[in-house]
Amino acid sequence: MKQKNLLFIFGLFFVSLLSAQVEKNTQIFETISVTSADTLIAANYLNPNFIILDIRSISEYNIKHIENGVELNYYNSDFLSSLDTLIKDKIYLLHCASGGRSGSAFNSMKTMGFTEVYNLSGGINAWQSAGFPVVTSVSPIILSVSDTTVIFTNTEINTIDTIELKLTNYGNDTLKFLNITDLSGTEFTTNFNLHDSLTGLMDYSFNIFYSPTDLLDDSTIFTIETNGGTLQYILKAHAITTSIVDINTNNITIFPNPSTGIFNIRNKNAKQIEILNLNGQVIKYKKINSENYSFDLSNQKKGVYFVRLTTNNNTFVRKLIIK
DSSP, X not given: OHHHHHHHHHHHHHHHHHHHHHHHTTOEEEEEOHHHHHHHHHHTTTOTTEEEEEOSOHHHHXXXXXXXXXXXXXXXXXXXXXXXXXXXXXXXXXXXXXSHHHHHHHHHHHHHTOSEEEEETTHHHHHHHTTOOOBOOOOOOEEESSOSEEEEEXXXXXXXXXXXXXXXXXXXXXXXXXXXOOOTTSSEEEOOOTTOEEOTTOEEEEEEEEOOSSSSOEEEEEEEEETTEEEEEXXXXXXXXXXXXXXXXXXXXXXXXXXXXXXXXXXXXXXXXXXXXXXXXXXXXXXXXXXXXXXXXXXXXXXXXXXXXEOXXXXXXXXXXXX
16 A cells, blocks of 8 residues: 555656646747748748847837837847836747847846747848848738637626737837727627727737627627728627516616716616726616616716616616717
8 A cells, every 4th residue: 555655656746747847848949040030930920929029229220120020129228127028928039130139138038938939040130141131111010819700609688798809019110099890889899999009019908898688699890990900800799598587577778878978777676776887897886776867977988888787686787878
């Protein structure tokens, strides 16, 4: 029995060592030739998880750079802290002019926990000497990191379901958001912020919310227009319910909707009403004991909100639009 226990303990120890070794080897850090770098770039063309990181000064960068390469100045006083803010699990091709600065940054990125980094041997000088192209232009390019088909399945009626989406700027100029699809009139909403912008080193995350009020399948196309192209997401959803009776007997009326912020809610079974913004934060809460109740949200920003109404047995969600 003692021998079996020892074998079992040894087995666990061996598995632990093996797991630690696998974990240790999850990082890929290699110094590669210009030919290998060209192959790497071609293999990852329009890959939203690939970044060419040029750590020369902006004056060097403006004279020549690899197409879609993004500049992060090695000589900036906050270079290391800026480097540490980058997304660790993307694939990076790192280079400077001849390899000195990139060698130092390469070691720093390994310590910081980046998972896959390739250092271009000889830098951009070796790249150009080998006849590979350089450019002077910059441009933004929008790409989706997430799947562009978004499917909500088995969302209960009168609840809010959320899916987070992520996009990126694959290019090297600032990506500016110009317009998005107005989802009014659908059972989808979003917290996408048109006032945000995106450099070529960061991703942008936003949410799509689905709040079904019936059992019909829903679908629409959500379009994002930018100065770096147009991106489309196909939104599909299917709602379910556990109680048809509750939906039929708990009629909720919100009027006017859309409104300027002053509106009424009518429901004979309501016990409390909450108003939530698109981030899920409760901005208004009231316990009620009457069939009709008035709200004034005229001091809130225009946009989409949710009304969450609770009865003795159920919770219902309705969309509210302030214009």
